[in-house]
Amino acid sequence: xxxxxxxxxxxxxxxxxxxxxxxxxxxxxxxxxxxxxxxxxxxxxxxxxxxxxxxxxxxxxxxxxxxxxxxxxxxxxxxxxxxxxxxxxxxxxxxxxxxxxxxxxxxxxxxxxxxxxxxxxxxxxxxxxxxxxxxxxxxxxxxxxxxxxxxxxxxxxxxxxxxxxxxxxxxxxxxxxxxxxxxxxxxxxxxxxxxxxxxxxxxxxxxxxxxxxxxxxxxxxxxxxxxxxxxxxxxxxxxxxxxxxxxxxxxxxxxx
Numbered sequence: 001x002x003x004x005x006x007x008x009x010x011x012x013x014x015x016x017x018x019x020x021x022x023x024x025x026x027x028x029x030x031x032x033x034x035x036x037x038x039x040x041x042x043x044x045x046x047x048x049x050x051x052x053x054x055x056x057x058x059x060x061x062x063x064x065x066x067x068x069x070x071x072x073x074x075x076x077x078x079x080x081x082x083x084x085x086x087x088x089x090x091x092x093x094x095x096x097x098x099x100x101x102x103x104x105x106x107x108x109x110x111x112x113x114x115x116x117x118x119x120x121x122x123x124x125x126x127x128x129x130x131x132x133x134x135x136x137x138x139x140x141x142x143x144x145x146x147x148x149x150x151x152x153x154x155x156x157x158x159x160x161x162x163x164x165x166x167x168x169x170x171x172x173x174x175x176x177x178x179x180x181x182x183x184x185x186x187x188x189x190x191x192x193x194x195x196x197x198x199x200x201x202x203x204x205x206x207x208x209x210x211x212x213x214x215x216x217x218x219x220x221x222x223x224x225x226x227x228x229x230x231x232x233x234x235x236x237x238x239x240x241x242x243x244x245x246x247x248x249x250x251x252x253x254x255x256x
Contacts, residue, residue, distance in 0.1 A: 001237065003028035006076045008068070010059050010122055011086030013039035015197035016147060019225030020083050020232050025051045027233070030076055034059070034068050035086070059086045059118030065125050072129065079129040081236055082144045084122055087115040087165070091158040108161045115165035116172075119146050123176065123187075131183045138239050143186040145232055146173065148245060150193045156254045166191065170245045177243035186242040188235050193249025195223040217251040 007024050011017035012033025021033045025048045034057035035041045045054035055071055057064035072079050088111050092103045123144050130142035148169040155163030169189055177187035194211065212220055231248055235241050 005029040005080045006072065006078055007031045007081040008072060008079055008126060009033040009083045009085060011035055013041040013044050016195060016225055016228045017085035018044060019229040020085060021052060022048060023226060023229035023233060032072050059122050060113055062121060065122050069125060069129055078133055079126060080142045082126045083232055084119045084146045086118050087147060089162050093158055094160060111161035111165050116168045119169055127180065127185055130185055135184050139184045140186065140239055141184040143236055145235055146189045148189045148191040150191050150247060150249050150252055152191055154254060173245055174243045188241055189245040190231055191245050191247045192228055193223060193252035195225055195228060197225055215252055215254050219250055
């Protein structure tokens, strides 16, 4: 099955995106991935071989995304799977009562623009190419998989922007799937807990130990990026998963 797929992964140069690119290339898929020009994308593509094609792009730019899709259409003639992994994360409280200063609202805007607007921008443009596929026996032409976060359901102090972005991606999943019901494109979101990626390297080691001990029932550890990629693979392979958000967190509960 996977050898016949053409997949586009955003944010594919590191973290969850890189793990997804790696797994799908190893399964024999043709994978195009995009990330910012400042990323390590070119080296990742070189490491993974001819089935991995890196194209620098900003997911919030219509021009950049159209260029990526044009390359996919020219080189492969189709797109079966879109996995939106491009995203940012930061931590801050709304107002610092010690310094008597509110947080800069630009920080909030930046997270929502990349995570939410970027996800919508790529999805709205890529669906046109996915929709050209010949439907299978279930009338399906492809699948879009978006990345939210457990903060959509269980936000904590300092995670306002991340929670807002994750909640928005969760909320758009079902109506976007409804938008595509007549054309046969599934839409699914994944809400990861804490995964060992560069985005989470900023967490102090003592805080990591406390979270693992008190907040993650079992397995008692942070998640591995390939466990995210494995879930992506499962969603692609199972046609009956649609219009839902799947939590991938080992039962993480930051309120324990």
